[in-house]
Amino acid sequence: xxxxxxxxxxxxxxxxxxxxxxxxxxxxxxxxxxxxxxxxxxxxxxxxxxxxxxxxxxxxxxxxxxxxxxxxxxxxxxxxxxxxxxxxxxxxxxxxxxxxxxxxxxxxxxxxxxxxxxxxxxxxxxxxxxxxxxxxxxxxxxxxxxxxxxxxxxxxxxxxxxxxxxxxxxxxxxxxxxxxxxxxxxxxxxxxxxxxxxxxxxxxxxxxxxxxxxxxxxxxxxxxxxxxxxxxxxxxxxxxxxxxxxxxxxxxxxxxxxxxxxxxxxxxxxxxxxxxxxxxxxxxxxxxxxxxxxxxxxxxxxxxxxxxxxxxxxxxxxxxxxxxxxxxxxxxxxxxxxxxxxxxxxxxxxxxxxxx
Amino acid sequence: xxxxxxxxxxxxxxxxxxxxxxxxxxxxxxxxxxxxxxxxxxxxxxxxxxxxxxxxxxxxxxxxxxxxxxxxxxxxxxxxxxxxxxxxxxxxxxxxxxxxxxxxxxxxxxxxxxxxxxxxxxxxxxxxxxxxxxxxxxxxxxxxxx
Numbered sequence: 306x307x308x309x310x311x312x313x314x315x316x317x318x319x320x321x322x323x324x325x326x327x328x329x330x331x332x333x334x335x336x337x338x339x340x341x342x343x344x345x346x347x348x349x350x351x352x353x354x355x356x357x358x359x360x361x362x363x364x365x366x367x368x369x370x371x372x373x374x375x376x377x378x379x380x381x382x383x384x385x386x387x388x389x390x391x392x393x394x395x396x397x398x399x400x401x402x403x404x405x406x407x408x409x410x411x412x413x414x415x416x417x418x419x420x421x422x423x424x425x426x427x428x429x430x431x432x433x434x435x436x437x438x439x440x441x442x443x444x445x446x447x448x449x450x451x452x453x454x455x456x457x458x459x460x461x462x463x464x465x466x467x468x469x470x471x472x473x474x475x476x477x478x479x480x481x482x483x484x485x486x487x488x489x490x491x492x493x494x495x496x497x498x499x500x501x502x503x504x505x506x507x508x509x510x511x512x513x514x515x516x517x518x519x520x521x522x523x524x525x526x527x528x529x530x531x532x533x534x535x536x537x538x539x540x541x542x543x544x545x546x547x548x549x550x551x552x553x554x555x556x557x558x559x560x561x562x563x564x565x566x567x568x569x570x571x572x573x574x575x576x577x578x579x580x581x582x583x584x585x586x587x588x589x590x591x592x593x594x595x596x597x598x599x600x601x602x603x604x605x606x607x608x609x610x611x612x613x614x615x616x617x618x619x620x621x622x623x624x625x626x627x628x629x630x631x632x633x634x635x636x637x638x639x640x641x642x643x644x645x646x647x648x649x650x651x652x653x654x655x656x657x658x659x660x661x
Numbered sequence: 662x663x664x665x666x667x668x669x670x671x672x673x674x675x676x677x678x679x680x681x682x683x684x685x686x687x688x689x690x691x692x693x694x695x696x697x698x699x700x701x702x703x704x705x706x707x708x709x710x711x712x713x714x715x716x717x718x719x720x721x722x723x724x725x726x727x728x729x730x731x732x733x734x735x736x737x738x739x740x741x742x743x744x745x746x747x748x749x750x751x752x753x754x755x756x757x758x759x760x761x762x763x764x765x766x767x768x769x770x771x772x773x774x775x776x777x778x779x780x781x782x783x784x785x786x787x788x789x790x791x792x793x794x795x796x797x798x799x800x801x802x803x804x805x806x807x
Contacts, residue, residue, distance in 0.1 A: 349685035349769055358687075358764050395681050536781035537753045565719070570745070570752060573711035574738045584745055584752065588714075592723030595716070599730070604683065604771050606716060606732055606760035618749045625753045631781070635682050635773055 339407030342400055346393060355411050359603060360390065361465065367491040369412035372482055373419075377405045379477035387639030388448065388468050389602070419481035420488060423507065425514025433508050434515050438469075441495060446470035446519050450640065466495070470519040483513045534631045538652055542615070542622040542660040549615050549622055549659060550585050556658040557589035560651055562611065564589050570614060583617040594647075602641045608632060611652065613659075624659055626652050682777055684799060688768040688806040692729040692761075695768035695805060699733060699761055702804035706797050708735040711756050730762040744790070751782055757794060759802065770802050 344353070350360030357363070381401045384392035393401065435444075442448060448468030467474060487509045490498035499509065542549040550567050557564055565588035569580035590610035598605045608629050616623045629648040633641065688695040703710055714732040721727060736756030745752050759772045775794035779787070 345686070349687040349771070353687060353689055353767065358767075359769065391683070537750050539750065563719075563723075565714075570755075571711075571738065571741060573734075574709055574736050574741055574756065581742070581745075590719060592720055592725060596720055596723075596725040596727075599720075599727070603730075603762055603764075603769070604685070604760065606730065606762070607683075607758070607771065607773055610714065610716070610719075612753075614752045616745065616749045616752055623749055625750060627753050632773070635777075 338400070339403035339405075339410075342396070342404050343407045346396070347404065350389075355408065362493075363408055364411040365491060365493055366413055367489060367493075369409065370414060370417045371485045371489060371491075373416060373479065374402075374405050374409065376477045376479070376482055377408060378402065380473065381405070383473045383476055384637065385468065385471050385473040387637060388471055388473075389636070389638050390473070391637050392473075417485065417489075419479070420484050420506075422480040422484050422513060423510045425507075425510035425512070425517075427511070427514045427518050429508075430511035430513070430515030430518075433504070433512050437499060437502065437504070438512065441466035442469050445522070446516060469516050470522060472520075475517070475520050480513050480517060483516055484509055487512060530631060530634050535628055536631050537625045538628050538649075538656055540624045540656045540660045542624050544622065544660070546583055546585055546615050546617050546622055549624060550587060552659040553587045553613055553615070553624070553655070556655045557587065557611070559658065560589075560591070560655055562589040562591045565610060570616075585615045587613045587615070589613075598641070598644045601644060602636055602638050604636060605641065605644070607635070608645070608648065611648075611655075613652075613656070624656055626656065682774055683771060684774050684802060685769065685771045686802045686806040687764075688770065690768060691766055692763035692768045695770070696729075696731065696761060698807075699759065699770065699801070699805035702801040703733065703735045705804065706801050708737055708757075708797070708801075710735045728763040731760075733759045733761060735759075740790075748782065748784070748787065751778070751787070754778060754781075757798065759798070770805060772798060772802070774798075 347360075350358055351363050352358045352360075355362060355364030363369075378398075378401050380390070381393050381396070381404060384390045386392075396404075434442075434446075438446075443466075446469035448471070449466035469475075486496065487499050487504070488506070490496050490501075500506075504512075542552075544552065554564055554567060567585065567587045569582055570584040570586045572580050575581075588610050595605075595609050598609060608627065611626065613624060613626050616625075629645040629652065633645040688698070690698070700710060711734040714734070716732060717727040717730040720730070734756045735758075741756060744755065757772070757775065759770055761768060761770050763769075775791050775798055778794075779791045
């Protein structure tokens with residue numbers, strides 16, 4: 306029989322050994338998981354090999370030499386509110402770490418040592434910022450325009466100037482990283498080495514202090530949707546389904562849209578001649594508007610072309626479409642907000658005219 | 662401490678949209694091949710393709726040249742008809758769609774996560790449907806992107 310004390314020790318040892326075994330057996334993402342996770346969560350925007358697309362290129366030697374793993378981790382976790390890059394709340398720390406390891410694998414050299422950052426003067430930094438940085442990063446650090454760029458469309462540059470006032474950027478970037486970027490620049494992007502432009506380290510410390518002061522300014526606008534915003538724009542028509550569809554045809558023409566089709570909603574799903582004429586769809590598009598929207602964000606095809614559904618239900622004829630204002634947040638693209646707002650207004654006008 | 666406060670503020674005032682509201686994948690294949698695989702994946706999962714909207718053709722004929730850009734609508738006839746009868750407002754979001762477009766030599770597929778509909782239509786009877794759509798849509802896109 307084991308004495309009680311020895312039993313407790315034995316139990317503790319076994320428990321410890323069990324925990325150790327469990328920890329070893331736990332599915333912590335291995336290095337190779339980084340590639341799988343990157344492919345699943347990042348490659349759609351940043352490209353399979355990190356050469357960019359909807360998102361910025363990541364396989365830039367100067368980028369990887371300048372940014373820390375902590376910067377990459379926080380960027381993935383927090384995203385860039387209103388600047389397309391979403392926040393990956395659903396990934397564990399270990400999964401984010403595996404992705405960072407995978408991205409880091411594209412670096413040909415280890416990260417360079419971070420420069421020491423001295424005390425900067427915000428006011429002097431503002432002056433230097435106005436001279437050297439505003440042209441690309443905007444007067445308030447709001448960044449370059451043209452989010453959602455894609456290689457499927459003409460583009461002047463592979464990257465956008467980052468929004469330095471973005472809360473996601475400010476939370477992720479250390480002062481040393483900002484300083485290193487200004488000092489060294491980024492090859493293959495428009496960001497020059499500002500030491501070569503004659504700035505001193507003190508000048509750069511001043512600029513860093515100015516950029517850090519963006520934290521105290523009003524935040525960048527992002528899509529904010531009221532919880533009360535309906536998911537569907539809905540009207541009740543006083544007309545029959547056929548008459549409502551006819552009125553919709555006229556309404557979309559009046560809004561300078563091209564009618565694409567007005568057909569039963571189940572056409573193509575059910576066999577020919579078995580479609581339900583009490584459920585119709587009307588598809589319409591303003592291709593100039595669509596072209597403009599796609600240039601801002603190629604994912605906007607989730608909302609366009611404009612589709613109106615007409616349904617007869619218990620003696621009522623309902624006319625409806627998705628609510629672009631409700632869906633704005635999906636894209637995390639503040640440049641798209643005015644487009645969605647315009648869509649919201651036009652859709653409502655068309656629905657109103659059809660049931661008037 | 663300042664950073665912690667900033668991080669907390671991020672969460673409550675200016676959080677970026679959560680990544681799982683959109684499902685996006687890249688296929689290393691050129692558009693035509695990826696499109697064919699998407700069609701196959703849709704039918705392999707028991708859905709019928711209702712229509713392929715050739716957005717690029719519309720844009721080009723309107724004087725706006727575009728690389729390949731299509732929207733694939735798909736559904737199951739019985740499910741569509743049953744939901745249209747029981748939840749007519751849901752029709753605004755049906756049939757399901759996947760947007761597919763060329764980006765250089767590769768192809769991007771994107772759709773809204775069907776689970777998102779659960780936040781729009783808070784009906785217990787629909788929850789299972791949205792869940793199985795999410796599973797199917799992810800599986801379809803992964804098959805198409807392979």
